[in-house]
Amino acid sequence: MPITDALGIDEQRLPVVDAHTHTCGSDHDGPPQDVVACLDGCGVDKAFMFAPLLRPQGWELAVEHLDDVRRNNDYIAHFCSYAPERLIAFAVLNPNPAIAGGDKRRAVELMIEEAERCYHELGIRGIKMVPDRWTPEDEEALPLLEALARLGVYVVFHCGIFMDGRSSSFCRPTFYEGIHRVDGFHGHLAHLGWPWVDELVALLMMESYHREPNPDDPWQLKADFSFGPPPDWRVESLLKALDSLAPDQLIYGSDAWWPQTPEQYAKHSLVPHLTAFEAAADLSRQGGGDDPERRARLRTGVFHGNVMSHWAKATRGVPQNLKPADSAPQTGNTWRGH
Numbered sequence: 001m002p003i004t005d006a007l008g009i010d011e012q013r014l015p016v017v018d019a020h021t022h023t024c025g026s027d028h029d030g031p032p033q034d035v036v037a038c039l040d041g042c043g044v045d046k047a048f049m050f051a052p053l054l055r056p057q058g059w060e061l062a063v064e065h066l067d068d069v070r071r072n073n074d075y076i077a078h079f080c081s082y083a084p085e086r087l088i089a090f091a092v093l094n095p096n097p098a099i100a101g102g103d104k105r106r107a108v109e110l111m112i113e114e115a116e117r118c119y120h121e122l123g124i125r126g127i128k129m130v131p132d133r134w135t136p137e138d139e140e141a142l143p144l145l146e147a148l149a150r151l152g153v154y155v156v157f158h159c160g161i162f163m164d165g166r167s168s169s170f171c172r173p174t175f176y177e178g179i180h181r182v183d184g185f186h187g188h189l190a191h192l193g194w195p196w197v198d199e200l201v202a203l204l205m206m207e208s209y210h211r212e213p214n215p216d217d218p219w220q221l222k223a224d225f226s227f228g229p230p231p232d233w234r235v236e237s238l239l240k241a242l243d244s245l246a247p248d249q250l251i252y253g254s255d256a257w258w259p260q261t262p263e264q265y266a267k268h269s270l271v272p273h274l275t276a277f278e279a280a281a282d283l284s285r286q287g288g289g290d291d292p293e294r295r296a297r298l299r300t301g302v303f304h305g306n307v308m309s310h311w312a313k314a315t316r317g318v319p320q321n322l323k324p325a326d327s328a329p330q331t332g333n334t335w336r337g338h
């Protein structure tokens with residue numbers, strides 16, 4: 001029985017896209033068939049699949065890790081080519097100056113080259129980035145942001161405190177004001193920016209002021225509510241987002257790390273996020289009140305439509321075109337989740 005039936009909210013099946021999941025590397029994730037089986041088992045239509053993040057911390061990176069960035073991006077293109085309708089590949093870019101021997105501008109040039117390679121040679125349309133030793137406010141980073149908008153990719157940024165001890169101070173919501181300089185840029189910030197939820201909500205509210213209003217394409221940035229917030233803050237954080245953001249700015253993402261069985265994914269990802277959403281929507285002035293159809297529209301937007309419409313604008317309708325490699329690419333120096 002689908003989980004949404006068990007919660008009594010599914011007269012018609014709730015379409016679900018998980019806009020935030022992580023792979024960990026070639027010797028760890030298991031085959032893509034298992035990911036698709038997990039999605040099938042939990043009634044999830046598509047998942048954003050991030051290439052493995054680098055294991056070395058930002059302050060440990062060196063020129064040699066540039067090869068790992070490329071190998072890990074090769075890997076995610078190959079992995080997702082198994083089921084391109086279901087698995088949306090996201091390359092990881094890392095314009096950390098250390099990757100170019102401390103040269104900020106050169107690091108950005110290298111990442112523009114890698115973005116173009118990912119787009120044209122690997123057929124990838126999504127990019128994941130974790131600012132560390134750089135921020136989107138840096139003048140040096142601007143050419144990369146412009147290149148991503150020009151290519152037509154969807155960009156997910158980490159936003160908020162890391163729960164596993166890595167540097168977070170480059171990931172504060174306010175640094176993403178730098179995105180507002182780049183017309184045509186589309187993407188989202190993760191985790192509601194916890195613990196800087198107020199700052200994230202303020203940033204996203206400013207989206208409607210920073211340029212000429214365009215009712216057909218109003219947002220550069222949306223936000224996923226992947227936890228993120230520890231249990232005590234989940235409903236409170238979501239309530240702030242639901243009350244103050246536009247209803248189409250909030251996106252479901254789980255921050256699940258593969259591999260996962262359907263039981264694990266349901267227990268740790270889909271059900272907690274769905275129940276937190278319902279609890280917050282019950283309290284929210286935008287939750288639909290006693291009108292179940294309004295609630296259903298909100299829910300379907302958050303779990304499916306809000307990210308898919310944003311994806312279509314980011315990519316201008318150009319589908320990913322992933323080609324399997326002749327042999328499965330091996331990853332290097334990957335981070336193994338929380």
Ligand SMILES: [Zn+2]
Nearest residue numbers: 020022190255
């Ligand atoms: Zn994550």
